[in-house]
Amino acid sequence: MRIGILGAGNMGRAHAEAYGNMPGVAIAAIVARHEAPARELAGQFGAAALTDPWKLLDDDSIDAVDVCYPSSVHREYVVAALERGKHVFCEAPIALNVEDANAMIEAARAHARIFVVALLMRFVADNAYIRDAVTSGELGEPLAVFTSRRTAPYWSDEQQTEQVCAEPVVELGHFDFDYLNWLLGVPTAVLGTGVTGATGVVEHAFVSLEFDHVRGLAEVSAIMPRSFPFTTSVRVVCEGGAIESTFRLADGPENTLTRYPEDGQAEVLDIPRHDPYEQECRYFVQCVRGEADPSLLSPEAACDALSVALAARDSLARGGERVLLT
Numbered sequence: 001m002r003i004g005i006l007g008a009g010n011m012g013r014a015h016a017e018a019y020g021n022m023p024g025v026a027i028a029a030i031v032a033r034h035e036a037p038a039r040e041l042a043g044q045f046g047a048a049a050l051t052d053p054w055k056l057l058d059d060d061s062i063d064a065v066d067v068c069y070p071s072s073v074h075r076e077y078v079v080a081a082l083e084r085g086k087h088v089f090c091e092a093p094i095a096l097n098v099e100d101a102n103a104m105i106e107a108a109r110a111h112a113r114i115f116v117v118a119l120l121m122r123f124v125a126d127n128a129y130i131r132d133a134v135t136s137g138e139l140g141e142p143l144a145v146f147t148s149r150r151t152a153p154y155w156s157d158e159q160q161t162e163q164v165c166a167e168p169v170v171e172l173g174h175f176d177f178d179y180l181n182w183l184l185g186v187p188t189a190v191l192g193t194g195v196t197g198a199t200g201v202v203e204h205a206f207v208s209l210e211f212d213h214v215r216g217l218a219e220v221s222a223i224m225p226r227s228f229p230f231t232t233s234v235r236v237v238c239e240g241g242a243i244e245s246t247f248r249l250a251d252g253p254e255n256t257l258t259r260y261p262e263d264g265q266a267e268v269l270d271i272p273r274h275d276p277y278e279q280e281c282r283y284f285v286q287c288v289r290g291e292a293d294p295s296l297l298s299p300e301a302a303c304d305a306l307s308v309a310l311a312a313r314d315s316l317a318r319g320g321e322r323v324l325l326t
Contacts, residue, residue: 001025001285004056006077007068008032008041011091011118015066018281020045025285029056057081064114064288066281067091071166075100078115082107087114089284093174093309094302096166101303108299114287116294117302121179123276123283126245126257129269130234131183133243133259140239142184145209145216147176148233152226153203167201168222169194169316170309176218177209177312178305179234184211186304191322192315197223207312218312 003019005012008030019025029048032038042049050056057065057080064087067077071093081088088108094117095101108115121127134142149172155165165171169192180187187209197203203223209216229250236243242260247253257269286292311323 002028002062003064004029004062005066006031008037012068014277018278028062078104079107082111082113087288090117092118105299116297119178123279125273139241142238144237146235148219150221151230169205169312173220174305174309177308187211189324190312192312193320202316
């Protein structure tokens with residue numbers, strides 16, 4: 001299988017390293033805006049270094065494309081790849097509006113190609129463990145959920161000027177909205193409040209989510225000081241106990257998964273962990289080979305997460321008005 005990668009930034013590099021370790025997968029080409037980063041990354045894998053994405057897309061010898069470009073341009077390149085008969089793995093968020101997301105979904109259907117989206121939280125071992133514990137019923141019915149995702153500003157001046165990054169509740173929040181959708185189903189309504197930063201958008205948001213029988217709160221922040229490590233949390237409170245995970249990226253990754261039974265002592269769980277980036281790339285390859293069901297990272301699920309994020313953004317823009325999801 002020959003794969004091309006659009007983008008040589010952090011995600012392009014992470015995906016290239018994942019594919020580079022897979023038997024039977026060859027990285028054919030890597031595209032970057034500038035020649036130097038393209039050559040630097042492509043040289044590690046014996047791939048062609050390109051600055052023109054259309055040279056990759058028009059190469060009939062390439063079977064699949066991994067799109068690590070900003071979400072604002074996903075539609076153009078994803079649809080073009082699908083129309084040329086290539087399978088596509090696309091970074092998340094899938095798009096910045098539902099119209100673009102639906103256009104990509106329709107292109108995949110029309111051309112009968114595999115199209116999956118990097119809903120990374122589904123491959124985080126702690127998150128998968130929590131979902132299994134909750135959906136199995138061993139903790140009783142879920143009552144309340146909490147997620148938190150906090151980081152320093154992630155946009156450069158160039159990205160802000162070109163508006164290639166979405167505001168935090170979309171760019172970051174969609175990861176946790178997707179996880180909660182996977183855990184509980186799509187919420188019926190959301191409402192949000194937050195702090196507006198120098199960019200003119202809400203940079204620290206609290207989003208309340210209403211599910212059928214569960215209430216949730218998602219904290220999304222990109223206003224933390226540079227000294228604050230990237231940190232995520234998931235907590236689920238159930239009738240028979242609670243379970244919580246925390247991840248911090250300080251000097252290195254730090255994972256803590258704790259189960260709190262109704263009676264007895266809290267238990268810190270030691271579970272097998274893996275690189276979720278490598279796992280999702282491997283899953284894409286397996287889907288193309290017909291060895292895995294592509295529904296786990298379906299573009300429809302990605303579109304659902306985007307819809308929740310956009311509803312939260314609308315609520316923030318309306319001063320905390322409750323927004324229904326249909």
